[in-house]
Amino acid sequence: MTIAYNERSCYCGEVDSARIGQTITLCGWVATRRDHGGMVFIDLRDREGLVQLKFNPETDPPAHETAGRLRSEFCIAVRGQVAARPESMINPRMRTGQIEVNVREIDILSASETPRFLVEDDINTSDELRLEYRFLDLRRPRMQRSLITRHRAVKIIRDYFTDHGFIEIETPFLTKSTPEGARDFLVPSRKQAGSFYALPQSPQLFKQLLMMSGFDKYMQIVRCFRDEDSRKDRQPEFTQLDVEMSFVQMPDVMTVAEGYLVRVWKEILGVTLPTPFPRMPYSQALAEYGIDRPDTRYDLRIKDVGDIARKTDFKVFTGPLDKGGAVRCIRVPGGADISQSEIEKADNSLQNMLKGIGAGGLPYVKIELADGKPTFKTGVAKFFSPEATAELCERVGAEPGDAIFFAADSVDNVCKFLSRLREEIARRRNLIPAGLWNFLWVIDFPLLEHHAEDNRYYAVHHPFTAPMDEDLHLLESDPLKARAKAYDVVVNGVELAGGSIRIHRADVQSTVFKLLSLTQEEAELKFGFLLKALRHGPPPHGGFAMGVDRLVMLLCGLDSLQDTFSFPKTAEGYCPLTLAPSPVDQKQLDELWIRLNLPAKK
């Protein structure tokens, strides 16, 4: 008996009551079997879902006999009739739970070894094993949904940008080291002995060149490579939506980006995002949230209380202030019920978490009502005079029953500690409302930042980001005050996209290079081709890049970026499935003029 599996009627997850009485052909994998000796039930899975197959020994003995040999993940084809389940047998937890398929014929298309883990959602197994058996991992409904959603989001990108007059143009993977900060992946050249290509960290310079080529509106869905350590939200190769436009100012680019996000949230989640997205200056983000990608779904905003702390005799406060640091705090409404254990004693206490990122400790007070007035109790309460107490309560809006947590250190560290604390407290106290999509633009970034280690300026965004026109004069007088024409899309505390208007004037570009301690010669060597193009009638231009992997992570509510990739790598950049990277033949090395110089084994 051979079933024409190429004449499949529909996907398993699509069988519904409308097909009752029809004879259908299905293909899929055995998810579970329930063998009663007589009746056998099989849940058959494909990419669209599950359907229950029924094998009856009285009506179809050969099919029933075959069903007895089925095991998990066997690939089978069946023909049978769709039937309504008896009232009491309906499974409301199953999309196809109203019906079942009475199987008349079955073919085992292929057998399976016993899978190393159950192919179902919410499995508890190691990432490494999942990656080693990725083909099984990807059979899980959640992973199928993730990759299918990814496809849809990318399709919407192409539709949207095509609708808006953009042209998709590919740029090279074998290219020259780009100016972004990350380490390059290198590819040795066989024909140019001793020379190397770099895989692109982004097509940044190529898309600018395409503007100079007159393409006006460019987009590309492109793989980018950065040889840095992985994280939960970072892979060595990842995908960006890359966009660049000519003859535009910031609002034009931002409108285009918003338009896409509105469309994808509408089409995939059915959510209408209000536009324009709110704008928040970088300085405000840092002051109130301590981070340039603020999560505005919950309050817990940071308040500067340096002036009040100055009046105390608390060295933990006054010490950093004397050194030009800051004392800031967040008020946790109702936070007086947080136990001392959770604040400073337990292994996973807030204090230990902060010490883990370099904090000295976690000063705090709890507020009670005493003599009709809010009074500080516990923690560092004793350092506050009644006047300072009143002033602080006024400043942060504290009421009895609240807690206040402080950070006192350099400004950078205070921001780091309190932003992390904000996040942690919000999570622990369930202050993050579900179903909220807080999109916002962070704008008014500084153009440059200064690094003390080597006493020089670095570009906050990249060296081709244009300064605000009204800040141009600051490049000479006070470079750190100059703001950039740069903008980031932040969603619920996740940086989703970022971009800028680029420099299109050769003289401004020279000034910026000078500030970045790049000599004319170095600049020519590193990106002479861009400078050359800038001398041939460059249009004003700007654009943005969006992380497609992060986009899918948000759309699917995943907490790991890995789950948006078909075949991701471990934190060490290793692929347990293919065993890449791996050593190569001596012959291959010889052709590339490469001699290994490995560290001696101890």
Place this chain on the structure above:
RNA sequence: GGGGUCGUAGCUCAAUUGGUCAGAGCGCCGCCCUGUCACGGCGGAGGCUGCGGGUUCGAGUCCCGUCGACCUCGCCA
């Protein structure tokens, strides 16, 4: 590169202070079972405790090294 946690059956984990500690659940195999959907019942197989050294009468347990995973800092937009 630094710090931390972990590595025991196919999977997830347990095993006082170093001393019958080679265990459980699930999975797997066999038999039984006609309505299950976490099916049920009975029985069974399955382990170089990541790897290599060391301490000890004795090591899953302690020490050193190594490999790998995860978290975290650095790095990374």
